[in-house]
Amino acid sequence: MDSYNASPLFPHRASLRVLGGEATRSAMQPADWQALLGGPGLNARELQALQGLPMLRWVHAGELVFSRQQAATALYAVLDGAVGLGLARADEPFQLERTVRGPQWLDASSAWLGGTHAQDAQALVDARLMQLSLPALRALLQREAGLLERMLVVLAGTVHSLTSVTHDLMHKDAERRLAAWLLQRCRCMETGGAQIELNERKRDIAAQLAITPETLSRMMRQLNRKGLIEVHGYSVKVLDLDALKTLARD
Amino acid sequence: MDSYNASPLFPHRASLRVLGGEATRSAMQPADWQALLGGPGLNARELQALQGLPMLRWVHAGELVFSRQQAATALYAVLDGAVGLGLARADEPFQLERTVRGPQWLDASSAWLGGTHAQDAQALVDARLMQLSLPALRALLQREAGLLERMLVVLAGTVHSLTSVTHDLMHKDAERRLAAWLLQRCRCMETGGAQIELNERKRDIAAQLAITPETLSRMMRQLNRKGLIEVHGYSVKVLDLDALKTLARD
DNA sequence: CGAACCCTTGATACGCTTCAACAAGAGTGG
DNA sequence: CCACTCTTGTTGAAGCGTATCAAGGGTTCG
Numbered sequence: 384m385d386s387y388n389a390s391p392l393f394p395h396r397a398s399l400r401v402l403g404g405e406a407t408r409s410a411m412q413p414a415d416w417q418a419l420l421g422g423p424g425l426n427a428r429e430l431q432a433l434q435g436l437p438m439l440r441w442v443h444a445g446e447l448v449f450s451r452q453q454a455a456t457a458l459y460a461v462l463d464g465a466v467g468l469g470l471a472r473a474d475e476p477f478q479l480e481r482t483v484r485g486p487q488w489l490d491a492s493s494a495w496l497g498g499t500h501a502q503d504a505q506a507l508v509d510a511r512l513m514q515l516s517l518p519a520l521r522a523l524l525q526r527e528a529g530l531l532e533r534m535l536v537v538l539a540g541t542v543h544s545l546t547s548v549t550h551d552l553m554h555k556d557a558e559r560r561l562a563a564w565l566l567q568r569c570r571c572m573e574t575g576g577a578q579i580e581l582n583e584r585k586r587d588i589a590a591q592l593a594i595t596p597e598t599l600s601r602m603m604r605q606l607n608r609k610g611l612i613e614v615h616g617y618s619v620k621v622l623d624l625d626a627l628k629t630l631a632r633d
Numbered sequence: 634m635d636s637y638n639a640s641p642l643f644p645h646r647a648s649l650r651v652l653g654g655e656a657t658r659s660a661m662q663p664a665d666w667q668a669l670l671g672g673p674g675l676n677a678r679e680l681q682a683l684q685g686l687p688m689l690r691w692v693h694a695g696e697l698v699f700s701r702q703q704a705a706t707a708l709y710a711v712l713d714g715a716v717g718l719g720l721a722r723a724d725e726p727f728q729l730e731r732t733v734r735g736p737q738w739l740d741a742s743s744a745w746l747g748g749t750h751a752q753d754a755q756a757l758v759d760a761r762l763m764q765l766s767l768p769a770l771r772a773l774l775q776r777e778a779g780l781l782e783r784m785l786v787v788l789a790g791t792v793h794s795l796t797s798v799t800h801d802l803m804h805k806d807a808e809r810r811l812a813a814w815l816l817q818r819c820r821c822m823e824t825g826g827a828q829i830e831l832n833e834r835k836r837d838i839a840a841q842l843a844i845t846p847e848t849l850s851r852m853m854r855q856l857n858r859k860g861l862i863e864v865h866g867y868s869v870k871v872l873d874l875d876a877l878k879t880l881a882r883d
Numbered sequence: 884c885g886a887a888c889c890c891t892t893g894a895t896a897c898g899c900t901t902c903a904a905c906a907a908g909a910g911t912g913g
Numbered sequence: 914c915c916a917c918t919c920t921t922g923t924t925g926a927a928g929c930g931t932a933t934c935a936a937g938g939g940t941t942c943g
Contacts, residue, residue, distance in 0.1 A: 470800075470804075470883070478804070480799065480800060480803060481799075491789075492788070492789035492792040492793060493789070493793070494789075495782075495785050495786045495789035496786065496789050496790060496793060501793050501796050501797065502796065502800075521782065524778070524781075524782075525778050528774070528775045528778065528781070531774075531778070531781050531782075531785075532745075532771070532774075532781075534785060535745050535781075535784060535785060535788065536745045536746065538742070538785065538788040538789060538792060539741075539742035539743070539745035539746050539788060540746060541792050542742040542788060542791050542792055542795065543742060543743070543746060543751050545792065545795035545796060545799060546751050546752065546795060547751065548799050549730065549731075549795060549798050549799050549802060550720075550730060550752075552799060552802040552803065552843070553730060553802065553843040554720075554728070556898070556899090557898080557899070584921075584922095585921080585922065586921075586922085593802070593803040594899075594900090595899075595900060595901080596921085596922070596923090597899090597900075597901085597922090597923080597924080598898090598899060598900075599922095600922065600923055600924080601899095601923090601924085604923090604924095616922095633720070806930070806931090807930080807931070834889075834890095835889085835890070836889080836890085844931075844932090845931075845932060845933080846889090846890070846891090847890090847891080847892085847931090847932080847933085848930090848931060848932075849890095850890065850891055850892080851891090851892085851931095854891090854892095866890095
């Protein structure tokens with residue numbers, strides 16, 4: 384009732400342009416590679432070998448990166464911005480299932496299977512992407528076995544992440560999924576302050592949690608009433624971290 | 634109402650023994666490797682290289698294969714039988730999330746991440762397992778790049794499978810998930826006859842679909858009434874394949 | 884035989900969705 | 914500047930889908 388709602392400040396989304404997206408061959412930063420491949424520091428030779436491969440590409444908000452009918456011949460990664468994976472339907476509103484942000488792989492698996500992508504990918508905000516043709520990568524990995532292991536670790540991480548998602552969907556109700564989501568956001572900020580800035584639309588958060596925006600709103604209020612969090616528009620302060628953990632855990 | 638129920642013939646499950654499970658170093662069949670790694674035929678050198686690695690292991694129904702507290706230092710595969718992935722709780726009944734049967738990888742991802750397993754694994758029936766120590770495998774893959782790519786394809790397949798599961802959980806109701814599950818069972822039999830033998834407990838099927846056994850029973854009856862399938866105990870005949878596909882699709 | 888396990892069926896309860904209405908910010912164009 | 918529209922989030926009432934609880938029947942085992 385009180386003014387717990389404040390400053391929703393999303394501009395009208397750019398109408399969904401489906402332009403081509405300019406593709407250029409361009410240099411990546413070593414830090415980009417390190418973020419994507421993880422593990423110990425990449426040596427100069429590995430960086431050298433990687434450098435020639437990628438196509439960089441800028442896409443605007445709403446633009447499709449790839450569609451699920453389309454043969455997967457490359458691996459994709461998001462360098463900056465955020466891209467959503469889900470279903471694009473003629474009936475328009477993109478059915479978001481998972482969002483990929485910052486430096487992270489978008490789809491490192493489909494190309495290996497020789498089929499088509501399993502989902503559509505749509506830029507949620509303007510984004511900088513990398514695209515890695517499979518044949519070129521395959522040739523490189525033959526020579527650099529160390530990189531191949533890093534790719535295995537990347538895919539293994541995706542498997543674990545998806546396993547966790549399915550577990551939550553099967554066994555946790557909306558409130559507990561939200562609690563888990565908030566905790567994950569806390570953790571990746573790594574600050575004890577426990578102040579979370581939502582830099583995406585709430586309906587996109589709801590989609591990832593597989594609930595409706597209405598339910599998300601009610602759950603937020605509910606956690607607010609219980610004194611676990613304090614919500615002011617798009618910023619959430621965690622008041623009782625332990626209670627939140629207890630709520631979220633299995 | 635009519636005798637649509639027939640011949641449920643499950644013996645009492647072996648009480649959950651948590652013995653060690655005998656582990657022996659023993660030869661695998663080339664066909665086992667081919668089934669696990671897929672792709673074009675493995676050549677003699679590759680088979681030779683693989684042959685020395687695995688530990689074979691027999692486990693009885695109800696026995697734990699690994700637990701999620703436990704450090705993951707090996708890759709696991711099921712050669713014969715069926716193993717369930719999920720949560721084992723002190724409160725006993727194993728919370729099944731996914732079943733792995735026949736020749737298939739059980740957990741090929743956890744070891745690469747250097748952490749613990751994400752789930753518990755429990756044999757659903759007596760099973761023959763293979764266990765591949767990560768260091769040994771890693772050394773082998775350095776030399777045999779062709780095998781490494783096969784491992785990547787395996788993990789990529791797991792990612793796709795899990796993506797499909799989460800999609801279904803997010804967007805399909807119980808009836809449609811059951812329809813999709815039945816179709817998948819049809820397809821892997823590859824016979825036009827479309828007769829499905831359920832060789833697992835219905836409550837295990839229900840668990841995979843993230844519904845209760847009661848709901849599964851009702852959904853079966855519902856599809857029966859609609860004339861899509863005909864159920865006799867543990868065998869299901871598909872009467873209207875097209876209708877089933879229409880129901881299951883997105 | 885009873886005990887243990889499985890599946891089924893019915894009545895009830897709960898979680899979440901759907902539908903509708905409203906408020907507020909942000910562009911647009913007169 | 915204003916009215917107008919589009920989008921977003923919020924709130925409330927009603928309804929659907931599924932879980933929960935309880936009871937009953939069938940089969941196997943001891």
